[in-house]
Amino acid sequence: MTIFRKDEFELCEVPVPEGYPQSQTHCGVICVDGSYILSTSPYPVPKRSKWLVYIMAVLKKISFGIYNPFYVGEDFENPCLYMGEPKENRGYPTIFRLLNGSPVMKKAEDLYGMGSYCSDPDISYHDGLYYLINRTTIRKARTGDVDIDYDTKVHLTIGSICDGGFNIQKQICLFKENDVSPCMRYYKGRYIYLSLRTTSYNTGRPCEALFLRESMLPEGPWSTKTFINIEKGNYEPWHFSVFDFEDKLYAIIACVRHGEKQRCWQMLGEFDEGLTTLKIYQTPLTDYKSYRGSALVTDYGDFVFYNSVVNEKIKKGKSVDGREVIVASRSFESLIKKINLNT
Numbered sequence: 001m002t003i004f005r006k007d008e009f010e011l012c013e014v015p016v017p018e019g020y021p022q023s024q025t026h027c028g029v030i031c032v033d034g035s036y037i038l039s040t041s042p043y044p045v046p047k048r049s050k051w052l053v054y055i056m057a058v059l060k061k062i063s064f065g066i067y068n069p070f071y072v073g074e075d076f077e078n079p080c081l082y083m084g085e086p087k088e089n090r091g092y093p094t095i096f097r098l099l100n101g102s103p104v105m106k107k108a109e110d111l112y113g114m115g116s117y118c119s120d121p122d123i124s125y126h127d128g129l130y131y132l133i134n135r136t137t138i139r140k141a142r143t144g145d146v147d148i149d150y151d152t153k154v155h156l157t158i159g160s161i162c163d164g165g166f167n168i169q170k171q172i173c174l175f176k177e178n179d180v181s182p183c184m185r186y187y188k189g190r191y192i193y194l195s196l197r198t199t200s201y202n203t204g205r206p207c208e209a210l211f212l213r214e215s216m217l218p219e220g221p222w223s224t225k226t227f228i229n230i231e232k233g234n235y236e237p238w239h240f241s242v243f244d245f246e247d248k249l250y251a252i253i254a255c256v257r258h259g260e261k262q263r264c265w266q267m268l269g270e271f272d273e274g275l276t277t278l279k280i281y282q283t284p285l286t287d288y289k290s291y292r293g294s295a296l297v298t299d300y301g302d303f304v305f306y307n308s309v310v311n312e313k314i315k316k317g318k319s320v321d322g323r324e325v326i327v328a329s330r331s332f333e334s335l336i337k338k339i340n341l342n343t
Contacts, residue, residue, distance in 0.1 A: 047321065081123065156173075235255035252295050266284060
């Protein structure tokens, strides 16, 4: 049982920067003055047969490396921003255009020979400015079969959108820490910053922690971390995004089931008033194999859910690897009622 049927979703057109293979993941969304702003990070990882990999390797060898058909998905996993306008026959856009200035940041230099990448972009808005959060990560050393030591920084890019472009005003490093899926929002008179400590998707292990920081300014100073209790049920958080409606904070949480890995379910979460507890409702939003989605509630009470799917064959999809952005909507009131009926 899920909240949305698969046929309720529509495919979104979210073009990648020139030279990038088509693939989108880790979407975030906000609505500002009727325009929808989408953040993503492309991550193309096409499946190839053993024979194709062999042929490509031979071509690379006989051309002395001049012809190199291989590419690594994380080379393209850079934060991009898009704008879309709702159509008359629906309250949300399915077609987005890439804003000039995207990607907003490139990956860090690979200092240890184990690769580096950007990841986990999230977008928010307050008082005329846009705030893009993303991580840059450098792998340092392998410490076990599945454990790796990382050098990770969380960056904040502050800017405005004008004439089809994202104009950067300031770019700073907020934190040096190995948390994932950072989110920042202006909420009830202050900025809040949330992040997860987890390896659940890659290992199947339990999520370790959800943290909260607070500040009166987006650049800080930020308070020390406080723990938020998670009422998990049968699901372990991997990545998440947050949205608020009627003075309450909610989350879209990409979770793995206990003991499983490499398969996320999109779950709705609700914070208590003091942001001390996050409750994960136990009915998935969709049966699509997903990564990290995002949502908002419009002024009319409509819940608009943008989801990034993984390894799915979506009709008319153009991705090289089944990573697409899809969208579905229903009234938030009916969604909560349906979830409560299934609780």
